[in-house]
Amino acid sequence: MKIRDLKIAWRILIKQPAHSLIVFMGLSLSFAVCFLLLGYAKFSFEYNAHIPDADRIFLVKHRVNAFSRPVWVGFGLMSLNETIGKSGIPHTLISFSSQKQTVETNTKVLHSLNMAYVNGAFSDTFAVKTVQGNLATTLVKPDAIAVTISTAERIFNTQKVVGNILKIADKNVTIGAVIQDPPKNTTVNFEALVGTKEEESNSYIKLPSNVDVSMVEKFLQTAADNVPLAKRLREDWKTGGDQILTRKHAIEIRLTSLKDAYFDRDLGNFEGVYRGNKGIVIALVCVAVVILLLAATGFINLMVARTIRRQREIGVYKMLGATRLRVVGQFVTESLSLTFAANGLGLLLAWLLLPLFSDLMNRPLDSLFSLSNLTMSLVFSFAIGLLLSAYPTWIALQVNANQALVGRGNNESVGGMRLRRVLTVIQFSSAIAFGAVALAIAWQTYYVTKISLGFSPEKLLVLSLVQAPFGGEGDAQKAVEVKINSQNRAFQESVMRLPGVRDVASTNQALGRDFIGFNSPLITQDDRRISPVVHMVSPNFFTVHQIRSIAGRVYDPTLDLDEKLERIVLNEAAITALGFSTPQAAIGKIVMSRSRNNAWQIIGVVPNIRFQNAHEQEAPRSFKLSMSNSSLVIQVDTDLSEVQAKIAALWRESFPNDVINMVTNTSLVAENYAEDIRLTKLLIAAAIIVMLNATFGIYVLSAYSVQRRVQEIAIRKIYGAKTKAIALLLGKEFAVIMLGSALIGLPLGAFAISHYLASFVERAPIGGWTLLFALSVALLIAIISSLRHALLAMRISPMLALRD
Template identity: 35%
Template sequence: MNRTFSSLVQDFRVGLRLLAREPAYALTAVAGLGIGLAVCLLLLGFVRYSWQYNAHVPDAQRVYVVKQRHNADPGAPWYDQVPAMLSRAAPQVAGVEQAAGYLTWAPLAIKRGSRPVAVAGLAVTPGFERMLGLQAVSGDISAALARPDGLVLTEASALRLFGTTDVLNRVVPVSTANSHKAALRISAVVRTPPANSTMPFEALHGLGSAIMPPDIRGEAQTGAQGWWGYVLVKLAPGASPANVAAGLQRALDQAPFMQTLPPGTREALGTRKAMEVHLAPLTDAYFDHDVSANFLSMRIERGDKDVVGGLAAVALLVLALAAINYANLATIRVIRRRREIGLRKVLGAGLGRLALQFTAEAMAVSMLATLLAVLLAWLALPLFGAAMNRDLSGILCAQNVAAALLIGVALGLVTAAYPAWAAFRVRPAQALAGRPDAEAPGGARLRKGLAMLQVAAAMALASYAIAVGWQTRYAIHSSPGFDPRPLLVFELPEPHNAQSSPEARSLMQALARDAAIAGLAVSNEPVGAGRNQQHTALRGAASVAEVATDIQSVSTDFFTVHGIAPVSGRLFASRSDREDDAEPLVVNQLAARRLGFAHPDQAIGQSVQFSDHGQWRSKRIVGVAQDVRFQSMKTAPRPAAYALSTAGSVLTVRAAASPAAAEQAIAGAWQRYFPDAPLDVRSAQDIYASGYADDLRLAGLLAGTTAVALMLAASGAYVLAADAIRRRTKEIALRKLHGGRGRDIGKLVARELAALVALPAMAGLPVAAVAIERYLSAYVERAPIGWWPLAWALALGAVTACLAGARHAWRAIRLQPATALQA
């Protein structure tokens, strides 16, 4: 055993010396394997990061998110928010070991100097810190949350706000979005939770905190009105989630606020529950796309299981391509070393000794490549994290680096197998006599097949990346029904709205007088955000059939500011409508059709029944607007209606000339009327594009991965072309002696390269076509792509093969027959 290990170490040293003597080969082998492994490490790190969301919570497998579906809502979406009173009722339900809740009702801002800084703060119930396993750096977390003036900060937020974590007992001025103020004492500092959490926070306070306005504090403590919050339950070992959900359902059904449903709503529900409770595993929360967002929702980037699984497959594919590339290079090197191998065999080296030697040489390459891969991954990590819009700073932890080293060892063992097998087949007599028998025909075909696999994979990845990028670009730049470029959007701080807040009205009047602003409108949500959707039901006067409809509450200038044109009738306008008038209604084309109007003109002046919290009220259609895309292209268009209301908190401004000048005007007016509230101004184009953020990141990731795959394919094609020319050297020489011209030799090489493109295209492009179709199936509206991604990928494969084979083709054309036949 010791002797074998000693021989392995000796061979490892010999391998390093041989690499040093062949710098070109060493650079090509180590760089190719290292780059492929670096890509693999980053992708697998992101995959592991995604699958470990909320894994830091103690006994996370037994913790569940309480969800509900509000069946009284015509859209009946699922929400991961429920009446907050369930956090108090849950401990009495059989099977619940622990329950905790957290609320986002009062967004926080902490003054740093003279300016307020927005802080992701949560109001939490007692026991939240135990549920999440929070660790105190200083202070007592439970005592801090019980104090009316207590505040808990994370280490990261303390550093961001004050530049130090030594902030215990510091008193800080804190305000909420509704301008409620209080002086709170930092009573505890906790370790910053991992970034892969669906419960991100920077600050915590209790439900009885002085920073919460009295009405919000009272509701948080009693739950009398059924306001929604987030509730987590930890089940006892062996408890059934279905039984616990049934217990929570009973507690909800008996709540006083559930007894106040209008008779019309109860009648419409029939046997269904007004609010249906469900438990979802906390460990699956990151991938839960069934939940809808509203104005109280935490803004969480959610993942897609298919995308994450696909990235894992791409990571392994790139690693396999890099390994194939190195195995081909190593095998060519074995062929060139056949005299040395033959001599070793003559001197008594057995198969085991040869296997040990080539394993050591492969291990030398793989270890150097692994070190290079870790370095490249570390250098690329900030850019990779920014591209994925995630805090990935922890993915190169000691555990992952150790895993990378193990992968390097495994690569060394795997990639040593084929070169060692090629060395076993070297016949000493023929090798020392100079006869080229180093590789059997079957081995050559295998290497050629592996090189073609590299090209096929590169073309498949290229076509898929082109399709994703093309569709994403088309989606982002398609018109949502108006031109979003001159529009800026911002929200009033809670609980201000344009209808009841004097500060908001003063702000709007100041903006209306500013020359940089051409118009201003109020709505309940930004177009394209899909974050505060409201639903209702419409039915025609002569019909009892209900049409589930998205309802948008807008001001009279909404259509003018957005530049939305009427299809029939008229749209709201300040010169013809009164703000908050309850009678007029504008519907989109789809809603008009669903209501039974064959032509938009038939809808004008017609009365429809409008569901308002279970009560049917009459409204009159004054116009039909063109369809506007309020959601992304992945969501089917829905009937929409517009009602006059200034109770919204979203302001949309049309810039008179420069959006930058309009933004400056907004900032100046905001400082006068909401000095303690942070301002977040976004362009309407950015809001709409944010719906495709995941696709944009995927497109960029695929583009980078495709570049690496094409580089590896080019390396494989280069080696294959060199080997093909070497094998046919004498044939080429004889052709030249018999009058073959340079163009004839070029055609001979071109046929070799054509096979290197045609066969991989036949294998890889059909697979890519299936993958592209699956990706595009998520879109309701597709870009006019056709077969262009496949054609472009084929062209890229052809260019790659031509560049890889150009040097060898030139050498074949310039070959001197006499020299070749003497070799």
């Protein structure tokens, strides 16, 4: 490669600036998309990679299969110390449990921390690095705490905080160590560490490489089968008929390695971590590759068209003694120049788009522009440049100098022309499929966000009340709980008196927020039983949410103030599961607890209220009276922001040592579809890019097609061919391309749409209109892209064309 080669490459690029700019921008945009999507995939697959032996550290999880909605949770119902600890199996137990905690500095400023309670084995196993102080000593002191660097800087504006005091739940603790922040791609996240006894919480187990994981899992499963709860559930199964789930184990145990924990969708939002979907990440990698391949198709078409046009120039080079290596060097230089420049612009675009992309993916991706990633991008663009130069270089090497100088020959073989047409078909079939899928997903997402929730979230605020601190024991803990409950009730009464507040209800969980909850068996008098999700609610809960019964009545504050009243409200799914023929048939019937010591009369049936998104079937639920709940639901009849400000001021007066957590109920509902909305936006962006690449491809192909057939068109005109005949001649080629694209793209799009919709319980009436719309858009793009060159072909002067 010589400087002269670069000058020639630049001259060739600016010779047809429009074509060069189109292909260059398409390739640059594709490099930007590839960098972002592949960087995101790398970020996802490197979760917990900083932890040594992450594939040998396992999270112990379980689910209770007798529940109406059995879900996996990351904590056990038994002590691992009492089971595997006495088994003789070599292992290390690691305690880790985190919760949001409010801390106060000596300047009376409140901060919310993600605080983790860990045992002594945690720091070594999870490679926690100490910056200041002594972490081992800190974790064995009951009044000491370790904070991360970012936490120290956020609270004290400095890293040198060892010895400073924080107040947590009226208790002073001393900062004994400052530690490194965990990487952003980890499922074990924390801002502060506090020591705890090993027997209090065992979340993880580390096994040597010579221990069979399946054997340990079977051992723990056997132990779980023998806990009292599992035995009681099995007895229920024997007498509960077909209403009790009949899986093999009442309590099921599984081990998930830290290496796979990020993609373990069973765990949901356990420990405050958003889980990834491996299938979606792999699909995004494929999207990145497809987009780059489609851009490469346009590049190849442009380079081939230029190579054909440059045959005389190549012939002169060869006549002057240019070697094959010299020709190869020239074309490789041209290709690399364009790809390196496109990659540079692509990286700039990626850097500008990174904040939007990070927000879209809901991940902290600011580390994407690392030296290793930039180096990989450079190597990647070099490899792409070499690959893209291969076919044009091969055509150039086949040029016969004598024939080229006399204006004869077309060194692109029939097979080569067919190859480029196939590439164009792939471009348009991809555009049709991407367009149809993006449109279908957008329509489905819009549909599910507009379906009835069973309640009205507008004008509702959700506020989390203060809870008793973690780790209390005995009478002291009960005294703290009584005090906090009294403060919460007083605060609720004060909120009720605020201007703009219509009513205030309480519950253990806000509607629209998906959560595990707790289950409690219900048994009918004819021994039919279920284990519905239990919701504790105040008497005005249903009126605040504007929920009406479909049979019987809901709770009424004038009739049901006493929470000891043995009354219960069920949703429609619970009535169906209990075997009642209609909701009306359940009214007045008695349901009992598992021990039959408690009984409730069914006074009402409400519609199924959508707690989860439309991917999941609504679970059976029961609503019981309670006046001491963890959340307030505040009904507002004026501007929400004004009332929020008043409540926040009242909170600071009532709970000066705690940070307020208040959101709108509408925002909680929106969180259920956040992932679908992100996927929709991403696919729409990808579909637009694919459509643009297809447009670039057909534009360049039409230019080459007209150029290749100039003399043929001229001869046809001399023999009397009309404009219509010329148009049909050119249109026939593109009609075949579009037909092939439709035959490939429409089935692919239909399959992808069907696969996506299969994950929803409620589906939009889509049919085939998304496929037809995408096909129509692709046809319109093809017509517009090729129209300019078709018009030029119709105006070709036969004399000028034959003279050339």
